[in-house]
Amino acid sequence: MNIIEIKGLKKDYPLGATIVPALRGVDLEVGEGDFMSIIGPSGSGKTTLLNIIGCIDFATSGLVSVGGREITALNDRQITDIRLNKIGFIFQTFNLIPVLDVLENIEFPLLLMKRSAAEARKRAEKLVEEVGLKEYAAHRPAELSGGQRQRVAIARALVTNPDIVLADEPTANLDSVTGASILELMRRMNEIEKTTFIFSTHDANVLKYARRIVKIKDGLIEKEPVAA
Amino acid sequence: MLLLRLSLRNLLRQKRRNILLGSAMAIGVAILITANSFSHGISDIMFNKIMRYVTGHVAVRFNERGGVMREIFRDRQRVWDAVKGEPLIEEADEAIGTFSRAIGNGRSDNIMLIGVDTRKTLSAKAIKELEESFRMAEGKWEDLRRTDVENPVIVAEEKARYLNVKRGDIIRVRFRSMFGQDQAARLTVVGISRNDNIFMQGVVFLDRDRAKDLLGFRPWETGSINITIKDPQKNARALADRIHSRLRPGTAIIYASAGGRPAQVLGFRTDDANKEKLKGVMKLSSGSWDKVLRKDGVVLPAALARQLGVSAGGKIRLAYPRKFETAPREAVLTVTAVCASGCPGPAAVLLNDAGFYDLYYEDMPAGPAAGARTFSAEGPWAELLAPEWVLLNRTNNTDDYKKKYQDIAKNKWKGTTIDVSTMYETASDILKMEGVLNLITVSAVLVLFFIILLGVVNTLRMTIRERTREIGTVRAIGMQRRDVRNMFLLETLLLTLFSSAAGLLLGFAVMKGLALITFHPHDNPLGMLLVNGHLYFLPTFSGVAGSVLLIVLIAVGTAWFPARRAAQLSPAKALGHFG
Structure with missing residues (x-):
């Protein structure tokens, strides 16, 4: 069953008097539990595609269905609810909340969902253990290394048991060893939690972790490569 | 969270x-x-x-016969009844004071002589406020009650310095009594007060009852009343309105006997507008209007004149019981006219308001004797007869207040005016x-x-x-x-x-x-x-x-x-x- 269905997706950005097309008619289907990579050079439209799938940006035209729900006609409140309940994000620059410690960062989405503090804390503690940061639970992001921060970001993305986790260049700011460990972790979490992972990269070394690869160039999906 | x-x-x-x-x-x-x-x-x-010390938050002021200095009302109880029972009132005091010329040791100056009620029990708050406003540099407030010295007074420090007097010294004062007579008195300095308020730096305090005595008040008479209330900004005007409404005057009546027969002595208004109305209402059978309007004559109804056997130019003897003294008041008055028709009553003796108030205020009459016929003014007489007092209209600001007093001066009121004002008008x-x-x-x-x-x-x-x-x-x-x-x-x-x-x-x-x-x-x-x-x-x-x-x-x-x-x-x- 497909968790994401995209048909004829176009996205234009106005740049002064001109319109720059970022996506020029993308068709894509993503199945439940996939571990998929979107690859392509800088400016090819990877981030734009992830942003639209993640409901943080809007399509100029086309249809986008997430978890069986067409998102292009929803209002901001509904879209925000989808982001909270269905989607987890992992950012290239980690984007942790600096004033919260590791556990607090991880439980943050659960508290937004109005879960009880005890329940949120229990779930966060489980995840912090799974990502191997139990001894850093009380540390603030500034006290962690890049790899540790990305692990926290992964735990935060998974804490709500989302249908989809989107990761935009999750290893771009990490050294190769740390990057590999992060991808290992993502893959392991994919297997444990059965969550769909879609991550963008332009690093060929990362591709070996993906079970499915989608190549995008100049705003169009070029071909469906084989699984790793 | x-x-x-x-x-x-x-x-x-x-x-x-x-x-x-x-x-x-x-x-x-x-x-x-x-x-x-x-x-x-x-x-x-x-x-x-x-x-509170200058005018009070609400003041009930009296002026007898338009005299600005004659702040007296002759029936203390009557007017205090209109004031008492108001829960908002914190204090109500008689404002007894007069300007005097004081002679100290080699120097003289004008002073403001102010009576202070030294007998009432003050609340802790009032004592604190009094002490804040008037600190004693020498002596105590209680010294004003001393009986071993002549007229004990407390003098403001600046004034004592200027008059060159100290505690124990005598100040001689010259002043006018409430009724315009020049008086002199000796005051003994028993205390010196210190006050930062410029308004209070020329005052000399003495016991209120002594001050009233010096100024010629009798025990049943009162000076103007200064009222201190709770939350004055909010309540002053409403309280003044309530007191004002309770002070509406009735017709002034002296229940008297004329030649042994019951009579009601009434005053008629002699201002220009009422003089003409009076001539239209009442017909004279003898005497002339010129004489009627004089201060010292009376107009008798024809029936009473017949019973008494007097006509215009004759004299009658009036007597009436007084409200505050036991002996009756007697007066012999000349009959200036006899009323043939339109009189206010068959036993109504009419007197020019100036003459009427001389009698009425000097010796307040008791009410009607038990079982006696009472009088009530009817028809045009309700407007023509002199009221117990003149209640001035309420005003809202200083300008209206000043105008009101200018009108009083022009009108030469014969009766006592009562004015209920608030701090918003007076200050x-x-x-x-x-x-x-x-x-x-x-x-x-x-x-x-x-x-x-x-x-x-x-x-x-x-x-x-x-x-x-x-x-x-x-x-x-x-x-x-x-x-x-x-x-x-x-x-x-x-x-x-x-x-x-x-x-x-x-x-x-x-x-x-x-x-x-x-x-x-x-x-x-x-x-x-x-x-x-x-x-x-x-x-x-x-x-x-x-x-x-x-x-x-x-x-x-x-x-x-x-x-x-x-x-x-x-x-x-x-x-x-x-x-």
Whole structure:
């Protein structure tokens, strides 16, 4: 069953008097539990595609269905609810909340969902253990290394048991060893939690972790490569 | 809880910036509270330390026969009944005072001789206020009750210095009694008072009953009444209206006997308008209108004249029981005319109002004897007969009040006028000063707040700019716009509350410090704004809470727009923000 269905997706950005097309008619289907990579050079439209799938940006035209729900006609409140309940994000620059410690960062989405503090804390503690940061639970992001921060970001993305986790260049700011460990972790979490992972990269070394690869160039999906 | 935790931690994140802004706010709150408390202090001084001793919050004033100095009402109980029973009244005192020429040791000067009620029991609050307003440099207030010396008085320090008198010395005074007779008296200085209020620096206090005695009051007579009330700004006018409504006069009647027959002696009004009406109402069978209108004659109804066997030019003997003394009052009056028709009653003896009031006020009549026929004015006589007194209309401001008294002077009232006034009429100039001070305070505060507003907006704009990616992150994770907006509003609210708390402490410390400074204003009018030579601050709960609420509302209101703009940011754009 497909968790994401995209048909004829176009996205234009106005740049002064001109319109720059970022996506020029993308068709894509993503199945439940996939571990998929979107690859392509800088400016090819990877981030734009992830942003639209993640409901943080809007399509100029086309249809986008997430978890069986067409998102292009929803209002901001509904879209925000989808982001909270269905989607987890992992950012290239980690984007942790600096004033919260590791556990607090991880439980943050659960508290937004109005879960009880005890329940949120229990779930966060489980995840912090799974990502191997139990001894850093009380540390603030500034006290962690890049790899540790990305692990926290992964735990935060998974804490709500989302249908989809989107990761935009999750290893771009990490050294190769740390990057590999992060991808290992993502893959392991994919297997444990059965969550769909879609991550963008332009690093060929990362591709070996993906079970499915989608190549995008100049705003169009070029071909469906084989699984790793 | 989540938002509160985030907001609190974010506040601590930019410590330096927030401490700077918070300090500015705290100083603002401190200035606001200090200014507000000073303004309240001035109000308190004006309403409770100046007005209460000068005019009272509400005053019931009497002027007999239009005489400005003749502040007397002949039936004390009658008028005090209209005042008593009001729960708002804290104190009601007779205002007994007169200007006198005082001769001390080799020097003389004008003084204001003021009677003080030394026999009443004062509340702790009243004693405290009295001591704040009139500190005793020498002697005690109780010394005014001394009987071993002649007319014991307490003299204001400045006046004692000028007259070159000290405790135990004699001051000779010349003054006019309530009835215009020149009098002299010897006063013994038993105390010296110290007062920063310029209005009180020329006064000499003596016991009120002694003062009344010197001025010619009899025990059943009263001087004007000064009333001190609770919350005067709110209640003065309403209370004055109520007292005024209770003082509506009836027709003045002397139940007398004329030649052994019962008669009602009435006064008729002799102002120009009523003279003509009188001629239209009453027909004379003998005598002339010229004589009727004279002060010393009476008009008898024809039946009574026949019974008494008198006609115009004859004399009748009137006698009536007095209200306050046992012996009856007797008078022999000339009959100036006999009324053939239109008389106010078959036993009504009419007297010109000037002559009538001479009798009426000098010896207040008792009411009708038990079982005797009572009189009630009917038809045109209801307007033509002299009332017990003239109740002046209520006024609202000093201008109307002045005009009212100019009219009194023009009209040459024969009867006693009663005027019920409030501080808003008698001392509006003093009250205007309070308004000016408030205006200055508000202006300063507005400037201050404008500066604070700029600080809040600027700080929040910087904060939002720095945290744009963070806003994008929390929005991407699933925080609703409303929560993002509230997070920034909560930060501002917390900063304002912490700053207000610091401002409160600072404000109270500043007030405490300023109140420690001693001023020596001497004869500077601004000295009246001091209490015992110190600045006087009166913080009130509503003033303090209002100041904090004002700054919170302004700060949060100012933060609303940048916070809303932050909440409206597109998550994708916010995440892509650099800088």
